[in-house]
Amino acid sequence: MTANKTSTLHIKELLSGVSEHGSRHLNEVETDLVQTNILLQEAIDKLSASFMAIHEAVSAQQQTVQALAAQCKAPAELVSALQSQAEQVGLHVNAAVTGLQFQDMTNQLISRTMRRIGGLREVLSDVGADSGGIPAEMDHAALAARLERIRDAMHAKSSALESELWKAVCQTHMESGDIELF
Amino acid sequence: MAKTILAVDDSGSLRQMVVFSLRAAGYQVTEAVDGQDGLDKAQTQAFDLVLTDQNMPRMDGLALIRALRGLPAYQKTPILMLTTESSDEMKAKGRAAGANGWLVKPFDPQRLTEVVRKVIG
Numbered sequence: 568m569t570a571n572k573t574s575t576l577h578i579k580e581l582l583s584g585v586s587e588h589g590s591r592h593l594n595e596v597e598t599d600l601v602q603t604n605i606l607l608q609e610a611i612d613k614l615s616a617s618f619m620a621i622h623e624a625v626s627a628q629q630q631t632v633q634a635l636a637a638q639c640k641a642p643a644e645l646v647s648a649l650q651s652q653a654e655q656v657g658l659h660v661n662a663a664v665t666g667l668q669f670q671d672m673t674n675q676l677i678s679r680t681m682r683r684i685g686g687l688r689e690v691l692s693d694v695g696a697d698s699g700g701i702p703a704e705m706d707h708a709a710l711a712a713r714l715e716r717i718r719d720a721m722h723a724k725s726s727a728l729e730s731e732l733w734k735a736v737c738q739t740h741m742e743s744g745d746i747e748l749f
Numbered sequence: 750m751a752k753t754i755l756a757v758d759d760s761g762s763l764r765q766m767v768v769f770s771l772r773a774a775g776y777q778v779t780e781a782v783d784g785q786d787g788l789d790k791a792q793t794q795a796f797d798l799v800l801t802d803q804n805m806p807r808m809d810g811l812a813l814i815r816a817l818r819g820l821p822a823y824q825k826t827p828i829l830m831l832t833t834e835s836s837d838e839m840k841a842k843g844r845a846a847g848a849n850g851w852l853v854k855p856f857d858p859q860r861l862t863e864v865v866r867k868v869i870g
Contacts, residue, residue, distance in 0.1 A: 744853025
């Protein structure tokens with residue numbers, strides 16, 4: 568086997584290895600993200616249902632207590648304490664509603680990551696397919712030209728992927744966002 | 750009679766929070782799962798205000814606003830964007846499309862209600 572043939576084979580193996588291993592790991596990442604999304608969806612469904620049920624129960628309880636307080640002519644300090652507790656509950660309800668919006672944002676971020684994984688897998692698959700087409704007997708100049716084409720194709724696909732994936736979620740915390748009226 | 754609001758968002762959990770907040774404030778809220786669904790519902794019923802997300806399948810928020818502004822019944826109806834998008838570029842596009850305001854997610858129910866009250870009473 569000539570030195571030239573040996574190095575061509577090494578390059579082919581390297582490129583197909585990058586493609587194969589990269590794709591395998593991307594599949595694992597994708598599987599984990601799908602599972603994460605399922606868990607987050609189930610979590611938000613349960614949290615929302617519990618939140619609604621608790622809110623309904625607390626509202627009913629507040630009404631009952633207020634009615635009792637009115638009926639029994641409760642002292643002013645007790646009425647004031649009840650009012651203050653109701654306000655506290657209201658503040659926590661607002662905070663919970665703000666916090667419960669996490670799933671909308673995490674879902675968008677995960678979807679974006681999934682699209683990027685799909686795009687990257689395509690890039691790697693193309694690299695694998697292109698490298699498979701390299702003949703064992705190839706002179707240096709032809710090999711260099713082929714590798715350059717593979718690199719350019721990879722670069723083009725990668726750039727296209729970047730431009731398709733507009734980052735719509737830049738939030739890094741769950742405080743309420745800005746409001747602007749035009 | 751309660752003022753009517755069309756809430757358009759592809760996230761079910763987000764819609765649930767919007768509906769919860771606005772119904773508690775006395776508004777009647779109808780949900781739409783994306784821009785196209787929002788447009789269909791807006792054509793069958795007149796709403797006092799439209800609150801829409803931006804990034805949705807089938808039809809996004811900007812396309813929905815443009816489509817609504819093309820309908821005689823919605824030329825002056827207040828439309829607010831409620832979205833994770835916060836860039837000046839996107840806000841400018843929203844304004845040009847005909848949005849009356851821009852709210853960045855996540856929203857605080859009290860602040861949302863205050864804005865809605867300010868816009869439609």
